Amino acid sequence: MxxxxxxxxxxxxxxxxxxxxxxxxxxxxxxxxxxxxxxxxxxxxxxxxxxxxxxxxxxxxxxxxxxxxxxxxxxxxxxxxxxxxxxxxxxxxxxxxxFGNPENDLFIVAFTGTKGKTTTSYFIYDILKEIYPQKVALFSTIDRVVGPKPEDKFKSDLTTPESLDLFRDMRTAVDNGMTHLVMEVSSQAYKKNRVFGLTFDIGGFLNITPDHIGPNEHPTYADYLFCKKQLLINSKINIINRDTNDFETVYDAAKQTSSDDNIYLFGRDKTKDHLDFLLSSKEATLKDSIFNISALNQKAEALNIAGDYKLGLVGDFNEINGTAAIIATGLLDVPVSNIYDGLQGAHVPGRMEHIDTKSHGIIFIDYAHNYASMKALLGFLRNEYPDSKIKVVVGSPGDKGVSRRGGFSKVLTELADSAILTTDDPGFEDPADICRQIDEKIDHSKVDTQIILDREQAIKTMISNSQNGDIIVLAAKGDDPYQKTKGVDVPYPTDPVVARNVLKDIEGE
Missing domain, CATH: 3.40.1390.10 (MurE/MurF, N-terminal domain)
Known part of the structure; x- marks a missing residue:
């Protein structure tokens, strides 16, 4: 180079x-x-x-x-x-x-949203890699995939990396024979100009709620929204969740650079205007959900993606992510049978993983890390298990996302029965201070709360004190194998591993 x-x-x-x-x-x-x-x-x-x-x-x-x-x-x-x-x-x-403008040699599908962009990206990746084997790259919050070999897959440091690293990885992907790239684009990517000059072939906007507001991120919600909508302005074709907050602002952004023919809207409310695809839930179990997509006009019908789909990831909120992935891959002319199979078999590390126990309830592990994603998760579980106690282990990161702390307080008060507040990437802040900030805004007449800073001990305590019928949620960390503490990535076994180790100790094999 x-x-x-x-x-x-x-x-x-x-x-x-x-x-x-x-x-x-x-x-x-x-x-x-x-x-x-x-x-x-x-x-x-x-x-x-x-x-x-x-x-x-x-x-x-x-x-x-x-x-x-x-x-x-x-x-x-x-x-x-x-x-x-x-x-x-x-x-x-x-x-x-x-790096020789590697973006010109890749068909790039990019998604943004306060919640769901990682899941949607994995859905698209899992669908496309069956059609284009060893040809699809992935840049996500969790993993970076730049080639077909095991060494070409590694953990991500940032949702959207610094521009130099981004183009370097794109060049590696192209040199490794990749033809397609699925990537998440964070609001910080536009705030910090990490994707300046990039035009995406397909851009998707899932939703927006107040998040990432703080001294080291966005000063205001308006700034957050401004950065989020830039993805649509810089994409050739746009996919938008019609039910998002601030829809008119988001839609106007898409129309700045795309014609109506290149903007696809989907949602659950058929009374809303401009809708192209209607999403409706049909059946949900602990292990999967079935939903339907209806085409409402000729533009939508032309994609030939209408019908029923099965999603191997529970939660009605994941049906939204699945619908976005179906439309994106439909735009790439992927046969509907391949979309169906890819979506049914899709796996997202750290998303809605569940563990059945012998006598300590059901454990769910999910990366939900803000008010919107936590409300969607706990709301779904409350509807599915109305008679169960919902018990949550959660923490909030230091140095960023300060607004999440109040969001956690609010959602725990609304939907949880008990909670243990713990450590999650404290950075240069005192994790005890972070937990106290969450705790002080919780309505303790509704939620039993305690603080245990050792995350492994917090998980052990919650599981040990639960019984059949309880729902335990280990939130916000998922499969993350590190605790980011004072500039150091301290190895952490991951929540699923900790939970299984606890169960082995208290329930045996």
């Missing part, structure tokens, strides 16, 4: 980002790109990014062999530089060019 400095200047000028340039030779070709001063820098272009960037980082990069740097201000007037108005946008554009 390489990038000619003259080409970098041309790209930055085209996007009105270049403020000034100080370059000794525009014919110079860089063969390395980085924003981390601890990485290899030989003959590289280095990006000075981040609110906490220090001139010492640039010195380290230059000493290690970087030949030019990109920044929003001059740090070293003795080194070649490109001064830009927005270094994050510059990083995205120049990373794409450095």
């Amino acid at each position: 390489s990038l000619k400095v003259s080409k970098a200047i041309e790209i930055l000028k085209k996007h009105d980002l270049l403020v000034s340039s100080k370059v000794s030779d525009e014919d110079t070709t860089v063969t390395n790109i980085s924003y981390n001063s601890q990485e290899k820098q030989t003959n590289g272009i280095f990006f000075c990014k981040g609110n906490n960037f220090k001139a010492a980082y640039l010195k380290q990069a230059l000493d290690a062999g970087a030949v030019i740097y990109v920044a929003e201000k001059e740090f070293d007037d003795n080194a070649d530089n490109l001064i830009v108005s927005d270094v994050q946008k510059a990083l995205a554009l120049l990373s794409a060019a450095y």
Whole structure:
């Protein structure tokens, strides 16, 4: 991979980002790109990014062999530089060019939403990989899949990675023979310009509720909504849940760049206008659910996807995710029989996994990590098990998503019988403080609550003190194998493993 400095200047000028340039030779070709001063820098272009960037980082990069740097201000007037108005946008554009614009060799399906984007992405991935074996890449909150070999699958650090890492992984995927990419796009991806310049072949909007509001994320809900809707503006074809909050704002965003023929709306309420597909539930059990999709106009009928579907993941909220996946794969001309089979067999790590016990109730493990997803989960379980006690083990992360804490307080008060508040990726915050913030807003006349900071002990306590008929929910962490604590990823067995170990101890084999 390489990038000619003259080409970098041309790209930055085209996007009105270049403020000034100080370059000794525009014919110079860089063969390395980085924003981390601890990485290899030989003959590289280095990006000075981040609110906490220090001139010492640039010195380290230059000493290690970087030949030019990109920044929003001059740090070293003795080194070649490109001064830009927005270094994050510059990083995205120049990373794409450095890696040979791999996005042009991939059909990209991208989804956003406060809840459901991971599940929807996995549904689409599981359907497509049967049609295009060893040709489908996945960039999700949980996993990154960039090729057909075991070593091409690894855990994700971010829902949507930094732009340089994103384009690097796209290049790897293309070089590994991938032709399709399914990815989640977070609001932070647009807030931080990680996907600046990208146009998606299909973009989907599932829902939006107040979340990710806090000092390290979005300052306001309006800012959150603005960033979320950018996916639709930057997609050729749009799929939208008609029942989302702020629908008119979301729909108007899609219409900015897509015609009505390229916008597909689905939902449960047939009285709403513009609806293309009607979703209706038919039957639900502990292990699966059956739902129907009806085509309401010629545009919808043309996809030939109307009919009944079985989903191997319980919850009426997952039927929404399934419908979005069906429409997306229908747009790719996947035969309906393959969509049916792929959806029925789809598996999402850490989503609605359940464990039957001998004498301690039923345990559900789910990644639900905000008010909307927790309400959907607990609401479904309350409807399915009206006579059961619903017991929840949950924590909230530090350093971000501060608004989630009040959301957890609210949903636990509304739908839980008891709760144990515990640790979940505390970061640089005190997990006890986080738990107290949740606890102080819970109505304790409705919910029995205790705080146990050791997550494994919290799970053990909840299971040990439960009985047949109880529903235990281990929420918000799913299959995550780490606790992010003070900048360190501390290994954690995962909630399912902890639960099974507890059951082995108290119930035996």
